[in-house]
Amino acid sequence: MxxxxxxxxxxxxxxxxxxxxxxxxxxxxxxxxxxxxxxxxxxxxxxxxxxxxxxxLPPVKERLIEFYVRNRIPFILEGPPGTGKSLAARYWVKRITGTDAVKIDITEDTELTHVLGDIDWKKLLAEASQGGANGGPADFTELYGRYYVPSAAVRAMEEGRVLLIEELDRCGRDTLFPVFFDMIEYRTTYVPALQREVRAAEGFSCIITVNRDTDTGTVRLPDALLRRCRRVFIPxxxxxxxxxxxxxxxxxxxxxxxxxxxxxxxxxxxxxxxxxxxxxxxxxxxxxxxxxxxxxxxxxxxxxxxxxxxxxxxxxxxxxxxxxxxxxxxxxxxxxxxxxxx
Incomplete structure (x- = not known):
């Protein structure tokens, strides 16, 4: 093709x-x-x-991508490096939704906090210690929400935008895959830093780019992920x-x-x-x-x-x-x- x-x-x-x-x-x-x-x-x-x-794109690829993006259906763009997967994803998201895709790059060093965000602990502890010095107990639940720094993925969910997950097959931690399972299937995710679940706004969806299994440094995507996504191959x-x-x-x-x-x-x-x-x-x-x-x-x-x-x-x-x-x-x-x- x-x-x-x-x-x-x-x-x-x-x-x-x-x-x-x-x-x-x-x-x-x-x-x-x-x-x-x-x-x-x-x-x-x-x-x-x-x-x-x-x-x-070839007409069949155009129709597939347009249909998936327009209907917020998660899908995988697979192909060798350098074949334009990211370019195609960004262009069609912008054209159809009117907004840019929110991108997150996955590497073997990507950790849970990179995907779900974390607390700005320096500022939180500074305020908490100041509250303690004033004689009142610090309300950490309120402080967590105030000093939470959202990741690109959580921001895409809250804003109802398309999340472009780049090179998920370079993921070095199996614990990350279940996080994406929930985002893709249920449009929710549990954020440990907030100690609560975040539900995606209307319009949220995921596009995943992966290289072929033969590319150095890549891992095989779990079947549980493949069942949740369509797959478009660019050779x-x-x-x-x-x-x-x-x-x-x-x-x-x-x-x-x-x-x-x-x-x-x-x-x-x-x-x-x-x-x-x-x-x-x-x-x-x-x-x-x-x-x-x-x-x-x-x-x-x-x-x-x-x-x-x-x-x-x-x-x-x-x-x-x-x-x-x-x-x-x-x-x-x-x-x-x-x-x-x-």
């Missing part, structure tokens, strides 16, 4: 940045898209902060789709360059390499070649090898990458996959 692609929609307005200094030479990653803060193409200066990244793209992904991100890129880069990456994914390039890295590779050799770069072997650092992340893979680049020169000639610019 096709992968998430993207296109840029130019918005009216000035070229002001968001106030954060971003070096022009560094790409900024958004899901399966690599976005350059400032890029020079065809003699004109592009400020990518003036573009909205819009994921374009690596086929050649035609990946060409469209690159052209959507870098509209001025020569198709000959794009085809050669995609052909090389597609071959590499069938080889035994330490690091398998993902679509976002293919986009970065093409952008680097254009940045180094100009907007008319044809993507010959020498040019692709010069920018190989965008996709080759292991010294042990370098020979395999160079071989794939040489092979791609022949594969990518002509209109090999019948992909035309729209």
């Amino acid at each position: 096709p992968l998430v692609t993207a296109r840029f929609v130019e918005r009216a307005g000035d070229n002001a940045t968001d106030g954060i200094a971003k070096p022009a030479c560094l790409p900024w990653r958004v899901g399966c898209c690599i976005v350059a803060a400032v890029r020079e193409l065809d003699g004109r200066r592009l400020n990518m902060s003036d573009h909205e990244v819009v994921p374009v 690596m793209p086929d050649p035609e789709t990946e060409v469209r992904i690159v052209l959507a991100n870098v509209p001025d890129a020569p198709e000959r360059l794009v085809r050669r880069a995609v052909a090389a990456v597609q071959k590499l994914r069938r080889m035994e390499v330490e690091h398998v390039p993902v679509p976002s890295e293919t986009v970065q590779w093409v952008m680097d070649v254009i940045g180094m050799f100009g907007p008319d770069a044809g993507g010959d072997a020498e040019q692709l090898e010069a920018a190989i650092a965008a996709v080759c992340k292991s010294s042990e893979d370098e020979q395999a990458f160079r071989s794939a680049i040489r092979t791609a020169e022949g594969v990518a000639r002509g209109d090999a996959w019948g992909v035309r610019r729209r």
